[in-house]
Amino acid sequence: MIEDPPLLTINTGFTRPTAAQLEAFTNVSTGVVVDCLGGRGAIPIKPVNPQQTTFTGVALTCDCGPADNLAVFAALKIAQPGDVITVATGAYSTTAVIGDMVLGMAKNGGASALITDGYVRDTAGICEVGLPCFAAGVTPNSPARNGPGSAGIPVVFDDVVINSGDIIVGDRDGVVVVPGERVEEVIALIPQVLEAEAALESKVKAGLKLPDFVTDLLESDKVKMID
Numbered sequence: 117m118i119e120d121p122p123l124l125t126i127n128t129g130f131t132r133p134t135a136a137q138l139e140a141f142t143n144v145s146t147g148v149v150v151d152c153l154g155g156r157g158a159i160p161i162k163p164v165n166p167q168q169t170t171f172t173g174v175a176l177t178c179d180c181g182p183a184d185n186l187a188v189f190a191a192l193k194i195a196q197p198g199d200v201i202t203v204a205t206g207a208y209s210t211t212a213v214i215g216d217m218v219l220g221m222a223k224n225g226g227a228s229a230l231i232t233d234g235y236v237r238d239t240a241g242i243c244e245v246g247l248p249c250f251a252a253g254v255t256p257n258s259p260a261r262n263g264p265g266s267a268g269i270p271v272v273f274d275d276v277v278i279n280s281g282d283i284i285v286g287d288r289d290g291v292v293v294v295p296g297e298r299v300e301e302v303i304a305l306i307p308q309v310l311e312a313e314a315a316l317e318s319k320v321k322a323g324l325k326l327p328d329f330v331t332d333l334l335e336s337d338k339v340k341m342i343d
Contacts, residue, residue, distance in 0.1 A: 124190045127268030130280040132174055133299055138198070140303045141172045141285050146292045148313070149285050152305040157292045159273040161231060161250040165243045166288060169250075173200040173228035175282040175293065178267040180234075180259075182208035187265025188218060194267060197226030200284045204271035205234030211257040216241025223247040231284070231291055233273040250291050 141149070150157050163169045176199040178191035191201050201222050205213050214230065215238035222230050229248040236242065236251040237258065268280045276293055278284075283294040294302050316327070326334075333339060 121264045123263035125266040126190050128194050130268055132281050133283055137299050138172060141283060144306055146285055146287050146289045148309050149292045151309045152302040158290050159276050161252050161291055164236060164239055164249045164251055168246060168248050169286055169288045171229040171248045171286045173198045173284055175200050175202045175278050175280055175284050177202045177269060177271045177278055177280045179204045179269060179271050180213055180265050182206055183211045183259050184262055185213045185259045186261045186263040187267055188214060190267035192221055192225055195225050195227055198228050201227050201230040202278055203232035205232060207233045209235050209253060211259045212237035212255050213259055216245055219245045219247055219249055229286055248286055250286060
């Protein structure tokens with residue numbers, strides 16, 4: 117006979133980044149982080165309040181499944197200051213997974229943000245809480261608290277796998293996930309990307325119309341011009 121699953125499965129044994137690693141991402145834009153990751157790493161969610169978007173923190177995942185949010189409370193129980201409560205719903209859109217009260221609890225626990233691939237509700241209250249909150253959308257429909265669910269277990273947002281302990285960066289452009297095993301690689305690349313951006317920005321402000329690589333391509337035999 118197949119046994120019923122536990123209502124909650126909670127993993128606290130994941131590796132967290134160091135304070136120095138987190139500090140390296142402070143004030144670094146999501147665009148720069150994505151470029152360091154090779155052009156990918158963003159997840160398709162938007163800020164509930166465009167005035168509350170900037171954060172850097174440690175992913176603390178929870179998997180609620182559709183129309184349920186019991187796992188969120190498991191995540192709140194084990195959260196540490198600076199964590200990003202990362203709520204997976206399987207992109208479920210019929211009910212919200214959290215509202216302003218739960219977001220307020222996350223803030224009280226020291227979370228740096230809450231993100232979800234699902235929907236949220238109570239947007240006026242969410243704005244008052246003042247904690248960055250990113251979601252796929254908004255609906256007033258409410259969830260149940262029946263489980264099963266998990267916290268600290270890997271989740272998937274769209275095509276991005278998120279592990280507890282990953283670094284998550286958010287700003288007006290969106291949210292980017294830096295896998296734990298790539299943190300040092302990305303940190304090493306940040307100065308190079310910033311330097312390249314600054315150099316190009318200087319040229320654009322000086323009147324640049326096309327980058328050199330495009331000019332070279334257009335003048336090569338790889339392009340056929342038709343009069």
